[in-house]
Amino acid sequence: MTPILSVKDLAISFGSNHVLRSINFDLYENEVLGVVGPNGAGKTVMLDILTGVLKNTAGTITFMGQEISKKSIYERVRMGIGRTFQIPKSFEGMTAYENIITGGVYGAGMSEKAAAAQAEEILDIIGMNEHALTFAGKLGLLDRKRLEIGVAMASKPKVILFDEVAGGLTESEIAGVLEIVAKMRKLGYSIIWIEHVIQTMLKGTDRVLCMANGVDVICGEPAMVMSSREVEEVYLGVKKK
Amino acid sequence: MKNNHSSLRAQSKTASLIKLIVAAVILIVLIVMPFVGGAYIRNILILIFLYMAVSQMWNLLAGYTGLVSLGMQAFIGLAGYVLALTTQQYGKPIWLAFILAAVIAVVFALIISLPIFKMKGVYFTIGTWIIAEALYVFFANWAFVKYSIGYNITVAYRMNLNTFYYLCLVIGIVSIAVVLFILRSKTGLALMAMRDNEDAAEVRGVRLYRTKLMCFLIASVVTAIAGVALYLNLAYIRPTNAFSIEWTVSMVFIVIIGGIGTIEGPIIGAIIYVLLSQILYNFAGYSNLILGIIAVILIMVAPKGIMGYLEERFAWDIFGIRRRIKPKS
Numbered sequence A: 001m002t003p004i005l006s007v008k009d010l011a012i013s014f015g016s017n018h019v020l021r022s023i024n025f026d027l028y029e030n031e032v033l034g035v036v037g038p039n040g041a042g043k044t045v046m047l048d049i050l051t052g053v054l055k056n057t058a059g060t061i062t063f064m065g066q067e068i069s070k071k072s073i074y075e076r077v078r079m080g081i082g083r084t085f086q087i088p089k090s091f092e093g094m095t096a097y098e099n100i101i102t103g104g105v106y107g108a109g110m111s112e113k114a115a116a117a118q119a120e121e122i123l124d125i126i127g128m129n130e131h132a133l134t135f136a137g138k139l140g141l142l143d144r145k146r147l148e149i150g151v152a153m154a155s156k157p158k159v160i161l162f163d164e165v166a167g168g169l170t171e172s173e174i175a176g177v178l179e180i181v182a183k184m185r186k187l188g189y190s191i192i193w194i195e196h197v198i199q200t201m202l203k204g205t206d207r208v209l210c211m212a213n214g215v216d217v218i219c220g221e222p223a224m225v226m227s228s229r230e231v232e233e234v235y236l237g238v239k240k241k
Numbered sequence B: 001m002k003n004n005h006s007s008l009r010a011q012s013k014t015a016s017l018i019k020l021i022v023a024a025v026i027l028i029v030l031i032v033m034p035f036v037g038g039a040y041i042r043n044i045l046i047l048i049f050l051y052m053a054v055s056q057m058w059n060l061l062a063g064y065t066g067l068v069s070l071g072m073q074a075f076i077g078l079a080g081y082v083l084a085l086t087t088q089q090y091g092k093p094i095w096l097a098f099i100l101a102a103v104i105a106v107v108f109a110l111i112i113s114l115p116i117f118k119m120k121g122v123y124f125t126i127g128t129w130i131i132a133e134a135l136y137v138f139f140a141n142w143a144f145v146k147y148s149i150g151y152n153i154t155v156a157y158r159m160n161l162n163t164f165y166y167l168c169l170v171i172g173i174v175s176i177a178v179v180l181f182i183l184r185s186k187t188g189l190a191l192m193a194m195r196d197n198e199d200a201a202e203v204r205g206v207r208l209y210r211t212k213l214m215c216f217l218i219a220s221v222v223t224a225i226a227g228v229a230l231y232l233n234l235a236y237i238r239p240t241n242a243f244s245i246e247w248t249v250s251m252v253f254i255v256i257i258g259g260i261g262t263i264e265g266p267i268i269g270a271i272i273y274v275l276l277s278q279i280l281y282n283f284a285g286y287s288n289l290i291l292g293i294i295a296v297i298l299i300m301v302a303p304k305g306i307m308g309y310l311e312e313r314f315a316w317d318i319f320g321i322r323r324r325i326k327p328k329s
């Protein structure tokens, strides 16, 4: 089976700060790939590169058979790469409903009418019906995180990138996020999920990738990776610093 | 949950009926005003309509697309000169000046967009200002437009002032209608998204460049049309007043105190600005200082301006730009 997204030797530097040196992984269709790594490992930077916000200085990104490193942000979202932001970037002066409609109209090129119908379905999936007409700026953290997922889904992505969607949530709220991910899995999405919460990685993913010092350290079955010596060293190494 | 939405919709039906009645009453009052209010009130209203129109455009740019221009006087000045040349130099009718001003504005906007759209943030702001200043220098040294002597626009003395009043009313209404049309269309979603978070809007698929350019062109055309009317009202033009930054400074004042990023803001702001300017007329030297102090105090009390404050507080949606959920049948 060919992967839907394949990243080879991905690298980026900011001046002398070589944040990513060589990142390699494949994501298969309808797979949830967890990503862990210490703070500052470059996980968010990697998502910025995949969505075109930052440009990789070396390496290739093959999405559905096409090399996309040179493509614009707009082209990539239209091709089917959606994302959430670690710090939610909802449109605060718009309602949750309008946020999701905007995702459909601009991310998927839908008519406003079609995007509105889709938004109602998405509100169901993310469990935000009762907050549909609340301004995003007035939502609590959990709802903002859910809205991020909803807006990303609205652009009809094939691959969706989660940047710590469970970060800062309580245990029961995290369970809710896991439910949403389970639903999305049934709907056929392929997901890359960055998260620090170990429980989500164990329960919600098919494989886990650990990155540190700019490289992919280990990748494999979640329980194996999370209890591996490599991951332990990566996190202990950081703590020692 | 769905009930919640349908009640909101039911509410909005009565609300829209009330709005329609209020709008009709306001319109009727404005239509009969020249006959009952006298020349002074007529002139105040003319100023309110025109300042509101150009402020709607400045707000469209600064409030939604993040294009903070300090050079909108370029379009007002060009429009004023088009009027002077068309009517004084060539003896052609006023309506031709309106058309020419609109065409020249859009061409000029397209040309300057090439350099200034490469500039971000404050560089764009300074860039627009420099262009307006360059126009001032150019016109002040241009024999064809009589250097800094300028023109008396005598056609203004001969026009029917009631007709002029209605023309300005239409310009004001059109400026609102243009913004309203844009905000209610698909593009409105992009503009509101850009207003709230430009980077996120781009990641969601909004094409920033073309959206900004479109708004810039629309703003320059409407500003130029209002500019022709402003110079019909002023009845003389010189490079110093034509390309004065004071035009844009008043737009900034109006939009900031009224509420940036709202349609209602420029309306409230223009009313306050024009009335205040009348009161401050006798303090010529200090009027800008006093306006500035008022703006600063207001920003400290209500950072989002009067309408921004009221809208947030009471969830107002006077012009109906919010998207509503239709109950499932």
Ligand SMILES: Nc1ncnc2c1ncn2[C@@H]1O[C@H](COP(=O)(O)OP(=O)(O)O)[C@@H](O)[C@H]1O
Pocket (backbone or CB within 6 Å): A014, A017, A019, A037, A038, A039, A040, A041, A042, A043, A044, A045, A046
């Ligand atoms: N736009 C940028 N310019 C310069 N350095 C950046 C930029 N974005 C991120 N970095 C740096 O890249 C490193 C990785 O950051 P990040 O991807 O946010 O880590 P994390 O794995 O915690 O998400 C940090 O050292 C950060 O300072």
Ligand SMILES: [Mg+2]
Pocket (backbone or CB within 6 Å): A043, A044, A045, A086, A163
């Ligand atoms: Mg991060």
